[in-house]
Amino acid sequence: MDGGGEGRVADQKKGKRRITSVDVAREAGLSRATVSFVLNDTPGQSIPEATRQRVLQAAARLGYTPYAPARTLRSGRSDVVLFVLPDWPQGPTMAELVDRAAQVLAGAGLTLVTHVHTGRDDDLARLWTALAPAAVFGMRPFTAGERAGMKRANIAAVLPSPEQSGHDVGSTLWLNGVGRLQAQYLIGKGHTRLAYVLPDDPRLSALGQGRAEGAAQACAEAGLPVPIVATIPLDAAAAAETVAGWRRPPGAVCAYNDEVALALLAGMRKLGTSLPVIGADDIPAARFAVPPLTTVAQDSGELGARIAAALLRALNGEPSQLDVLPDAGIRVVERESA
Template sequence: MAERTARTRVTAADIAREVGVSRATVGFVLNDTPGQTISAATRERVLRTARRLGYRPHRAAQALASGQSRIILFVLPDWPLDYSMRRYLEEASLLLDEAGYGMVTYTPHPGGTSRPLWESLDPDVVVGFTAFGPEDSASLRASGVTRVIPAPDESEGLHGAPALTAGPELQVRHLVEQGHTDLAFAASADTRLEELVRERGENAHRACLDAGARWHGADFIDGGDPGALVRRWHEEGVTGVVAYNDDVAAAVVGAALRAGLDVPDDLAVVGHDDSPLASVFVPALSSVRLDTGALGRALAGRALDEAQGRPRERGHIEVRAELVRREST
């Protein structure tokens, strides 16, 4: 037999010629087709020859034959890929991989001109972090994508799940329990996070009013020196700050220390996400810990149910949220 070049794909027909059996027999063995009367010896010869020749299945052909691409497309919001989002994606990818599915992520950008990835990828399931709008829903239908999470009749995406919005309430409650009755919200100035920042700020305001504490409003931390803002808060009597995330919390704590304030006696600050920064920062940051890994696994499980035609649970996914107490409060 002529020596193969590195670029030549080994086919089932090549294996059939080597073993001396039909192409159909090789196909039955490689696909583990049930109900076939193929001897164990022949099956072993086919598999051994496939390994020796370096056979790799043609995924496109398999997808055409089975009607499945075994690809799950996750459509992500245009947010920074922070610690929580990475944990979410890592756990979802791991679970899907164990089930024999590949995960592909796609982030549409406002004003972008590229075609939606589902129009060319042919995924088995499309998963959105937020609900799909009318235009995207129409594009999904036109592309033949029928398995979508959340479905068109599910109006709320993952970012509205109770556990994902419970953080500000935990932050406020913790500060009030520590004796702080004048609170402010430190917001991220990243415009990509505008909706989530607004949502957390509103939840913090509501929790503050429910607790009987005084609300001093929300201010943006833009990555520069927030020293003037921290001094103004101190002059207004603010003693507790609810931070959008741990990065913002670290910026506030650093500014407070540079301004000569004691943390937490003069200003207590609580972050959100419990990223690795929270525990190594000095002083260590109190923070809200969300089990976003569990969220990723749960959503991947729902995607697998959808892909394999099993009944899929709807509604919110339960995600554990807890307040981790450290030096900053």
Template sequence: MTPPAKRPTGQDVARAAGVSRTLVSFVLNDRPGVSIPEETRRRVLEAAKSLNYRPHASARSLAAGRSDVVLLSVPDLPLGSGISRFIEELAASLAASGLTLVTHLAGAHGRPLPDVCASIDASAVIGLEPFDSDTAEALRKAGADVVIPSASGDTVSPTGLIGVLQAEHLVRSGHRRIGYALPAHPRFQTMAAERLQGVVRVCAETGLEPPVVVTTNLELQGAVSAVTQWVERSVTGVCAFNDETAIAVLAGLRQKGLSAPTDLAVVGADDIPTARLAIPPLTTVCFDLHESGKQRAEAVVAGLAGREPAHGFPPAVPRLVQRSSA
């Protein structure tokens, strides 16, 4: 068996270029304040390229005073198109500043986030929702110079604000008996509870009864059963956990010979690509994931440079996308 090829070292580059190992480090790390003749710099870069030399992460970290790794904590959920779009935008924005994004799927059976942060020497950690103060402090002790977003004092999470917007839209449209379509998938329960909290809050603030909560899946018969229960309890508007659940509700309405919004208004969440193709096109609530990714990348770059982001770091705020279903 042929032994694996030996990874080239900085000393190999120095030997090929006819310079010292220290000078190789100065050139490859673009060390400020060091004057190096252009011919020497060119020789080092050509030697590194010919040997396919890549510095170890630890060496880059030592030279820069920090690593170029940014850790993203992703909830242990089925990853839909919205989260995928956010990760793509965030990774591209960070890469433009020479930073590398590493994602970590958080969950009850995974390693604690601060341990992951320490093991990969992450300089920044990003969460999709605010970290509590204890977690933020543990991440900083693990080596993260920047933690985004840090603890929030808001009583409703950004996820819960989705439910607030859904319910407020239905109340403004004249609905006085509201339902909530809870997903059957067990891994969605925590997020669903936060979104439902927003709906419950609006109902309480406007003097309405609590929402009629019905669990449904993405099967037609389950959706028909849910619609039947809402109609029997005089519900006229439904907030669905997400767009897939909302589209299932629309299918259940059609199966019963009913329609949205005439018989039952339906509001989804996340604005997936197929939401506009639903029958009727789905009213939904979503975050601007592209802008959110860019803002977080800007905040990381600014934080690592020891300054505040140019435009601050506003919390993610959802928006209503009004179509025909509600």
């Protein structure tokens, strides 16, 4: 190798050109074929360890990184795992799930990309073409058309799998289980007439309905009437108007999430009244509410790790069934509001 390596490194750092395997071969003083075998970890090649280290050290000095599109062309897929999320407001619970899944996948050399799917048929087709993902996970089951598009794009690892077509992680973790536990907690405190208060965001209508249904199921099992259902914006005055409009006030209230619960607490303060309230999600502000908010917390990070592990099993050709029980990782955090 000539003595101009340091000068070339400085020149290349100043420029905009991508460092290629040709540059690494020149820096290492080896053939392009040898360098390519090492950088691509090509199987079936007998490369001496000293030569391999020489290539890797040269690559490190130059700041070489593999060119993702070229790698995708060679392998037929990228190192990307795609999470397709529903058009929900992406709060801390979802963020924790995605962050934990990303950590697990990164440990396997994969990069997690999220996409919020608004329901347009061509959105996902464009994603398959642009990303050529190694695996895809859907928070809700994919339609037959979406699944056909993934098959045409040769995406082998998909969750939920066809045999899990009725499986809906969103329903399982974020819907009935939360509402049921909220109602069961209040019933256990002796409350016999409940209300369920939902947000007025149309994107959350299905989630809200599912949580209210979970609370209704718990009431039916306890021989109690169906909860009163109301919808409010995140506004103290509107919440106060809703509470004041109840002809027969409930004994306690389940709120769709902590933000709705905080609006309810603020509205009741305006009225000079109070009712026990339980929220959901255990956002940081919940502990600072007046009074501090009793809420349902969810171990969404653990779910994210389980989803990532199932995708890795699928990529390895192993059984990848994702089992998520309705009450998995869901618990009540008791504070003073209920």
